[in-house]
Amino acid sequence: MQTKETQLQQMLSQLRTRLLVMFAAVGIALEEALLALESANKGKAQAVIDGDDLINAKENEIDELALSILVRNQPVAHDLRFVVAALRMVSELERIGDEAVDIATLTCRMDCSPSPKMFSTLAPLVSNARDIYSQVQELFKNPSAVKALELSRGDVDSTQLEFTVLQTIMTELSREGGENCKHTNLVSCSSTQGILIARALSRVCGRAINLAEQIYFIEQGVNIKHLPAEAVQSSV
Amino acid sequence: MKIRTKNINFFYGNSQALFDVNLDFPECCVTALIGPSGCGKSTYLRCLNRMNDLIPDAKATGEIWLDGVDINSRRTNVVSLRKQVGMVFQKPNPFPKTIFENVAYGLKVNGMRNPSEIADKVEQSLIRAALFDEVKDRLHTSALGLSGGQQQRLCIARALAVEPAVLLMDEPASALDPIATQKIEESIHELKEQLTIIIVTHNMQQAARVSDYTAFFYMGKLIEHGETETMFTRPSLKQTEDYITGRFG
Numbered sequence: 305m306q307t308k309e310t311q312l313q314q315m316l317s318q319l320r321t322r323l324l325v326m327f328a329a330v331g332i333a334l335e336e337a338l339l340a341l342e343s344a345n346k347g348k349a350q351a352v353i354d355g356d357d358l359i360n361a362k363e364n365e366i367d368e369l370a371l372s373i374l375v376r377n378q379p380v381a382h383d384l385r386f387v388v389a390a391l392r393m394v395s396e397l398e399r400i401g402d403e404a405v406d407i408a409t410l411t412c413r414m415d416c417s418p419s420p421k422m423f424s425t426l427a428p429l430v431s432n433a434r435d436i437y438s439q440v441q442e443l444f445k446n447p448s449a450v451k452a453l454e455l456s457r458g459d460v461d462s463t464q465l466e467f468t469v470l471q472t473i474m475t476e477l478s479r480e481g482g483e484n485c486k487h488t489n490l491v492s493c494s495s496t497q498g499i500l501i502a503r504a505l506s507r508v509c510g511r512a513i514n515l516a517e518q519i520y521f522i523e524q525g526v527n528i529k530h531l532p533a534e535a536v537q538s539s540v
Numbered sequence: 541m542k543i544r545t546k547n548i549n550f551f552y553g554n555s556q557a558l559f560d561v562n563l564d565f566p567e568c569c570v571t572a573l574i575g576p577s578g579c580g581k582s583t584y585l586r587c588l589n590r591m592n593d594l595i596p597d598a599k600a601t602g603e604i605w606l607d608g609v610d611i612n613s614r615r616t617n618v619v620s621l622r623k624q625v626g627m628v629f630q631k632p633n634p635f636p637k638t639i640f641e642n643v644a645y646g647l648k649v650n651g652m653r654n655p656s657e658i659a660d661k662v663e664q665s666l667i668r669a670a671l672f673d674e675v676k677d678r679l680h681t682s683a684l685g686l687s688g689g690q691q692q693r694l695c696i697a698r699a700l701a702v703e704p705a706v707l708l709m710d711e712p713a714s715a716l717d718p719i720a721t722q723k724i725e726e727s728i729h730e731l732k733e734q735l736t737i738i739i740v741t742h743n744m745q746q747a748a749r750v751s752d753y754t755a756f757f758y759m760g761k762l763i764e765h766g767e768t769e770t771m772f773t774r775p776s777l778k779q780t781e782d783y784i785t786g787r788f789g
Contacts, residue, residue: 312785380748384773
């Protein structure tokens with residue numbers, strides 16, 4: 305058995321470290337964007353927007369490193385799966401960063417603060433996005449095929465949650481608008497923001513689930529992306 | 541299955557080199573045998589056309605069936621067997637004769653006398669080995685004047701001339717440059733439409749490129765065998781994974 309790390313192993317460790325850093329950077333951007341939204345803090349929101357360039361730069365670095373590993377070492381088996389998944393994951397992470405930027409941009413453009421009622425409506429989706437992202441981040445640190453599979457099957461819950469939130473907002477919009485025409489603009493502005501934020505949060509959940517699918521692929525070598533539950537069960 | 545092997549054990553004197561190897565080879569497919577040096581893959585390969593019979597004190601046990609015929613049977617004609625199961629070695633070994641005579645040699649040994657028939661066979665074999673275009677204007681010059689890659693393809697053409705059903709290749713491209721290696725691999729790809737090919741290689745990428753099935757040997761034992769794509773993306777055993785990813789061997 306060799307004790308010294310090969311060049312490939314060193315490069316794979318480097319790739320893993322850079323992905324962990326990217327997970328953390330995107331996680332911070334998401335959290336800051338949500339805090340900025342909750343506190344209507346435009347300065348904090350602007351910081352998230354400004355920080356996106358760093359996330360984009362990290363994506364490029366990881367892309368280059370993954371390509372370099374493929375060219376220099378032609379990895380196979382788990383190593384190959386890891387590099388292929390890294391290329392897919394880095395793209396998902398960058399897009400979660402973009403969702404954080406979208407939420408921050410909405411916060412910056414707010415002429416009307418979302419009502420506390422709107423926050424309470426969005427709260428389950430905010431909590432779900434935070435929870436799924438932190439779970440997938442932890443899963444990448446400590447990979448487990450069982451947990452990855454479990455997490456990846458959560459997309460139905462996220463979709464249902466988004467639907468419920470949107471339905472609540474729409475009901476609120478029609479009711480408030482009908483009751484008091486003076487407040488219609490205010491309500492519709494707040495509701496539009498709410499809908500856009502709900503959409504962004506739902507996408508965060510979807511992308512986090514895609515990340516879980518990639519972790520499963522790394523561990524098991526089985527691609528469960530786009531597979532219906534029954535097909536996943538049979539492939540497992 | 542073209543070849544079936546059952547409980548193959550092999551001994552060099554008192555030293556056992558193969559332990560109960562059970563492996564089958566589908567017809568018109570390429571199977572790569574991989575594993576670290578000394579794992580028994582070349583020994584196993586040479587069992588398949590009884591090349592090991594030539595080694596003093598060597599003993600093989602087990603069953604090898606080629607098209608349902610036991611090749612270790614006393615009734616088996618070894619010369620006829622090696623005509624059916626051709627072999628290409630690591631180092632090109634052309635005869636010190638012309639290119640034409642190298643390919644024609646096996647035909648003549650097997651009793652072919654008609655010059656035009658021989659010439660046709662030589663041309664076909666050189667075409668199948670992807671060498672004809674490069675040597676068609678100098679067929680009657682010495683084979684030793686060819687490059688290493690061309691010599692190796694000449695050896696393939698020589699093996700093909702007698703129309704084997706199986707071709708054994710023991711690291712056929714290990715001494716060749718990337719262009720020559722690519723030509724050999726292209727030949728393998730073409731030949732597998734008509735032949736069953738078994739190739740020993742230390743080059744994991746080559747095994748992944750050319751073979752349909754891969755068998756991993758370690759310390760004389762067959763550890764894992766399966767479709768190449770599966771073996772190189774998600775092998776079942778950690779030992780296989782560790783070897784193909786370069787963690788040992």
